[in-house]
Amino acid sequence: MAELIERLRSICGPEHVSDALADRMCYRRDCGPTPGGVPGYIVRPESTDEIVALVKLANEVGKPLFLWGRATTFVDAGVKEGCIVLALDLMNRILKIDVENQVVITEPGAIWHAVDSELGKLGLEMTVPGGGGMFSCTVGGTVAFNAVPHGISEYGVTGNHVVALEVVLPDGAVIRTGSWANADAPFPIERGANGPDLAGLFIGACGTLGIITQVALRIRRIPECERFLFYAFDTIDQCVDAVAGIQHQNGATFLIGLFGGPPPTGVGGKAFLQIIIRDHEARAAERMQICRAVCESFAGRPQNSEGTRRYWTEHMYSWLRNTPPDAYYGSRPYYCPEVAGFVPTQALKQAIPLVQQYIANNAEFARVGMRVKGMDVYFSPNAAFLWVDTLYPEMDREAWRVGLRVRAEISELLFGRWMSPGGIVAGIAPYIMPRLGPTYELMKRLKAALDPRNILNPGVLGLGLPADSQLLEQSR
């Protein structure tokens, strides 16, 4: 493929293309458990024009592209052996902070929290703060994955905050969505304009339908104050009922339930609720009152909320369990075959005991030294996003196999009843896509129509697989 590398170099410059094995090894896996295929080339485009040229070349030579934001997802990215990885880290500029219209426009490789830090210097913030990977994840990857953010109880998912996108389609055409589609409109202001919600087509699509090259996100003034509460409950049901009460009254910006894994240091109980409120002073006081009243009416016991405050200000999960990060994360060669998704709030009363029972009955857990890191819930405005985080010792091949089996079994258990995952990528696609029936068929038709040569992230979301392939078989 000497000719291909020359053509890649002529598009992006020789210094931005590598076929060295030592480089290629570094672009094959996300934070998920399986290694992925070793790509053939790594390419770092610097502009939309370069991306267009790369897409056209990929079509011409029939080589798949894989889009690399920061690869911080936890569910197996699905890099294909021999593909061309498009690493988007050079396209990391903040293009415009439009204070007047409350929009920030960035390139896809901009780091999520870096954008917020720049806005912070002006007293502004994005209207959604990103997920726990905010310090390193890219804006493009986070939108393409539709990450579940901190603050989801009030703000909803990441995709809700997208005003418009610029996207390179699999045939190399460049489109803009919403009001930005109008060539005479100078800047993006509204997503729900100019026809169907095309931004929605690319949010959560994990790069299967197009390459996001610019993102316009909503911004606002930083809220006046932040308040914190922390409650312990003796039963899961009490905690879930308290959450439902708060959700019905829009009481909190962020509600996090802890239902498994190690309990918070120094606190007794079976279930725990962390509450974060961001608002102006008067309304924050009212919302505190609502949260207190609801929690205490379900026998919640107030606890010291310093850990909650530190969690929110540092965005380190360990503080949810009153534990400093070094004690929580240090010296652990473990990997997390995470299963996560949305369930109705009330369904937690069955889902949590079901998973707890599965773990208790699974002798493999003890045999290979697996642990339960957490069964934590980020509550959305009207539902629950449950993460079942188990950990297996990564240095042990047998434990790795058990870890993957546990992921498959918990997926079967939960996707078969209530749960629908948020970001899917490749690793858990086999467990969810076949359940989507005609909706999966529509996704496949969209993929085939937009990307007939199947060059963008093939296999991701179970899209772009050979017609006769069985999705589950592919993953094994």
Place this chain on the structure above:
Amino acid sequence: MSKPNEPDLRLRSVAQSTYECLRCAFCFDLSWLGPVNLCPSYAWGAFESYGARGRMTIARAILEGELAYDESLIPRVFACTECRACADHCFKYIDTNKVYTALRQDLAARGLIPPQLAAAVDGLAESHNLYGEPHANRQAWLKHRERLDKPARVAFFVGCTPAYVRRTMAGDAYAALEASGLDFTVLGDEWCCGHPFLAAGQRERAAEVMRHNVDTLTRLGVERVVFDCPGCMRAFREDAPEVLGEPLPFAAVHITEELARQVQEGRLRFDVFQSGVVVTYHDPCTLGRGLGVYDAPRAIIEAMPGMRLAEMPRHKRDAYCCGAGSFVRYDYPGLVEKTGVERFREIEATGAQVALTTCPACLTQFQHIHGKLQSRVQVMDLVALVNRIGRWR
């Protein structure tokens, strides 16, 4: 090309650290400060293999037999200034430098060392200094010889760079210690601290020089060694106990810690340097992240009347490397230049008239970049400034 599963991999001793990497990528950016780099090697080398997550991946691939040590790994492992920003910001608290050291040692054992660095350390083994100068000239900067090899509880360890190429630094540190009334000794037969050998992956050679220096200091009855060069101090305090397999028989302190203590005790005061002058302070990586000394230099600066300290956005734990660490200048001048310019621009953006630092490598680097950029910001060694305006009681 080495065989992947050969038994003598030093990497095996740090396998656990390698597997601890979550791949979270917190080692790329200082995003809480805005869109700014954390890792100079990644910013220069551009592919992930030049950054911490990539090096951990490479280490793991070697352990698993998917990748073998070869020429292609030399720049990916050695073009690292060992600034420790990745380790200090690691989500999993991995001591990444332990893994890098093992990679360097494995490469060195296979003769895979960057050529200029290899030549420099070969010369070092002969002359006991990195500059190929005669050993006999090591303490030639010293005007009065009465402290040489004099038994004392305190020693001043000079280091190769101050001894041979930044002699005013050696002179300033010596003068400050003398003015403070300290009874101290200087070794007539001081050898290089061993840091360059470790950077080149040559542990046995490092052990030999460390043994020499430790024994010589012990023979003089030394209980506390004062260092001007953070690299030397780290070689003694952090590396020697591990390399020699025994605790260091004396305390190791940096000269800024010594001077800050004198400030705190009211024994050291300052005249006005320039009324209303704005200074900034660059944390040397080895002194800050490597040894945890952030406050002492600042305490000294804050005690200087009429001076205002304007911090750079990247300071203390977040400080960006000057680009000169770990002897990368021998083989990777592009990395040195790019990083130095980026850091100097940050210095200039503070509006400071003077940039202070306290490490021979940083000082040399900034003086070079200062010339290149024709900058209006003056670069000064903090100890030199202390010497100039200090008043001891």
